[in-house]
Amino acid sequence: MTHKDFRSFLTAIEASGDLVTINDEVDWDQELSAIGRLACERNGPTFLFSNIKDYGSQIRVATNPIATWRRFAVALGLPPDTPLRRLYEVYAEREDKAIPPILVNDAPCKDVIIPGDKVDLFDLPVPMVHEGDGGRYLGTWDLVVSKDAKTDWVNWGMYRFMVHNERLLTGFPRPTSHLGKMLLEGYVPQGRPMPIAIVIGADLPSHIAAAATFRIAGNEAELAGGLGQRPVELIKCETSDLYVPASAEIVIEAEVYPDRVAQEGPYGEYPGYRSGEMGNAICARVTAITHRRDPILTLDTTGFMDSSATTTSITGAIAIKRRLEKHQIPVVDVYVPPEGGVHLAVVSVRRGGADVAQKIVEVLTARRALMSKIIVVDEDVDVFNMAAVIHAFATKCHPDRGTHITRYQGRANTLTPAYSPQERIARSGATVAFDSTWPPEWPRETTPVRATLDSMYSPDVQRRVAQRWKKLGL
Amino acid sequence: MATEYETFVRDRSRVLSGREVVLTLRDLSPGRKKYRGVNVRAVVSRPPRPDEPILWIRSVVGLKEPDPCSVRIVEELPEAFTAEPYSDFFDAMEKAERR
Numbered sequence: 001m002t003h004k005d006f007r008s009f010l011t012a013i014e015a016s017g018d019l020v021t022i023n024d025e026v027d028w029d030q031e032l033s034a035i036g037r038l039a040c041e042r043n044g045p046t047f048l049f050s051n052i053k054d055y056g057s058q059i060r061v062a063t064n065p066i067a068t069w070r071r072f073a074v075a076l077g078l079p080p081d082t083p084l085r086r087l088y089e090v091y092a093e094r095e096d097k098a099i100p101p102i103l104v105n106d107a108p109c110k111d112v113i114i115p116g117d118k119v120d121l122f123d124l125p126v127p128m129v130h131e132g133d134g135g136r137y138l139g140t141w142d143l144v145v146s147k148d149a150k151t152d153w154v155n156w157g158m159y160r161f162m163v164h165n166e167r168l169l170t171g172f173p174r175p176t177s178h179l180g181k182m183l184l185e186g187y188v189p190q191g192r193p194m195p196i197a198i199v200i201g202a203d204l205p206s207h208i209a210a211a212a213t214f215r216i217a218g219n220e221a222e223l224a225g226g227l228g229q230r231p232v233e234l235i236k237c238e239t240s241d242l243y244v245p246a247s248a249e250i251v252i253e254a255e256v257y258p259d260r261v262a263q264e265g266p267y268g269e270y271p272g273y274r275s276g277e278m279g280n281a282i283c284a285r286v287t288a289i290t291h292r293r294d295p296i297l298t299l300d301t302t303g304f305m306d307s308s309a310t311t312t313s314i315t316g317a318i319a320i321k322r323r324l325e326k327h328q329i330p331v332v333d334v335y336v337p338p339e340g341g342v343h344l345a346v347v348s349v350r351r352g353g354a355d356v357a358q359k360i361v362e363v364l365t366a367r368r369a370l371m372s373k374i375i376v377v378d379e380d381v382d383v384f385n386m387a388a389v390i391h392a393f394a395t396k397c398h399p400d401r402g403t404h405i406t407r408y409q410g411r412a413n414t415l416t417p418a419y420s421p422q423e424r425i426a427r428s429g430a431t432v433a434f435d436s437t438w439p440p441e442w443p444r445e446t447t448p449v450r451a452t453l454d455s456m457y458s459p460d461v462q463r464r465v466a467q468r469w470k471k472l473g474l
Numbered sequence: 475m476a477t478e479y480e481t482f483v484r485d486r487s488r489v490l491s492g493r494e495v496v497l498t499l500r501d502l503s504p505g506r507k508k509y510r511g512v513n514v515r516a517v518v519s520r521p522p523r524p525d526e527p528i529l530w531i532r533s534v535v536g537l538k539e540p541d542p543c544s545v546r547i548v549e550e551l552p553e554a555f556t557a558e559p560y561s562d563f564f565d566a567m568e569k570a571e572r573r
Contacts, residue, residue: 029508054505054506122506123506128509131536132532132535132536132537132538134482134536135509136509163509163510164510165510165511165512166510168511168553168554180560183559184559188558188559256559257554257559258558258559259556259557259558260555260556260557261554261559261560261561261566262498262511262513262553262554263498263511263563266482266536268536274535274536275535276534276535280560280561280563281559281560281563282560283554283559
């Protein structure tokens with residue numbers, strides 16, 4: 001069983017040595033985030049800042065809740081040293097065991113209720129995350145609830161939101177995101193504002209579910225229940241019919257305008273760059289804020305190796321595997337290395353070759369194309385062992401025949417740093433599969449043999465070497 | 475009124491043309507409301523005029539130009555521009571400029 005709320009998660013990671021509390025005053029303007037950024041780059045801890053310049057100690061800020069595999073494991077209620085492959089397995093098992101949420105009428109997130117006309121977003125210690133960002137980002141590790149205009153589909157997603165003024169937020173859920181789809185296909189044609197709720201500091205499984213790569217019309221609240229092995233408690237918003245996790249620290253209720261825009265971005269994003277994608281976003285007017293007493297604001301210091309990197313590594317890989325299986329690809333394992341900024345996937349297959357590589361790249365870019373590079377390897381390569389993957393890619397991928405490119409319009413990842421500004425505006429891009437498998441038509445007797453201990457030595461020699469290794473104390 | 479602002483621009487020649495332009499400014503006054511956004515019709519001068527607030531120009535990837543400008547705010551505009559979600563924000567500003 002996982003931790004019921006964010007505070008009990010913090011207690012758990014403090015016990016495991018993965019939380020550092022800073023009581024000295026820290027500046028919300030870059031300094032706080034820079035400490036979190038360094039932690040991401042050094043596999044460091046979560047920081048809990050309890051004394052923030054201009055704000056004092058009433059509202060604390062916690063950084064990068066699950067930017068390491070140790071903390072991700074704790075978030076799933078597992079020991080912090082759980083092996084990565086096991087984390088993948090547990091996630092996949094629990095994803096299949098959805099648990100419906102339950103509704104409650106009272107919760108700590110309603111301790112303080114601020115109506116829209118009294119809202120001032122600058123009362124929250126919203127950090128300036130990076131020098132040169134377009135503004136202060138409130139939504140970095142959040143959970144945004146929205147509801148389809150025509151059906152009962154409720155979406156939870158993790159989307160960035162920036163403070164424009166006291167009540168106006170601008171945000172960048174991509175137009176190809178589930179929220180973007182709901183807005184553009186449902187509310188904009190009707191000229192109706194779209195209610196949303198930006199949830200900060202809920203239980204970790206709820207945030208993981210929101211960030212997960214999940215199917216259209218999927219129920220992330222049920223997914224969160226499955227991941228946490230307990231039903232998520234939901235409570236109704238004050239100004240809309242949306243329901244939010246009752247464990248939340250802070251809930252910002254708002255309405256997205258169907259006919260207004262304001263400046264959003266630029267922002268240093270999860271691929272590890274600030275790519276200049278500003279200029280095509282959404283804006284929302286806050287209708288109420290509710291929060292716990294002495295709430296904790298969460299921050300993902302977005303960039304290389306942030307919390308979204310670990311989350312998407314697992315959820316993206318499992319979603320890719322399920323999709324490939326659905327299309328009869330002989331997939332064995334999928335790994336999305338967090339160092340790849342959610343642009344690189346490694347896929348192992350029982351039988352490779354050009355046709356399989358081409359089909360993989362087509363399947364994975366059919367609706368929206370987040371990955372731009374896919375390395376396809378044979379099943380004898382452990383996808384979690386990047387040294388083995390690089391070896392296969394460098395040696396087995398034919399520089400000409402091994403490269404399979406598909407190009408697309410209107411569904412490219414606008415955050416891909418390699419794209420030009422023009423490509424980003426048109427959402428045009430490409431994905432390449434690097435076929436690092438042996439062509440299935442090659443006869444076995446002439447296919448190269450890998451010169452590693454497990455491939456080029458008899459089992460007897462391997463056994464004797466292992467014994468000698470052990471005897472030498474190595 | 476603030477004494478220092480920044481703005482993000484895609485077409486710097488438009489902003490530095492010496493004519494009235496529509497901009498989103500970020501207020502750089504220290505304190506809780508630092509980086510508050512305001513939409514304005516304004517005239518930008520480089521080199522900066524001594525009696526006007528300083529304006530720093532940043533590119534669309536956030537790079538700050540080394541030399542400051544100054545800004546004379548002619549009119550404060552509504553907090554958002556009329557356009558469908560995901561419309562090009564810079565186009566929306568230019569349309570507001572022509573109104």
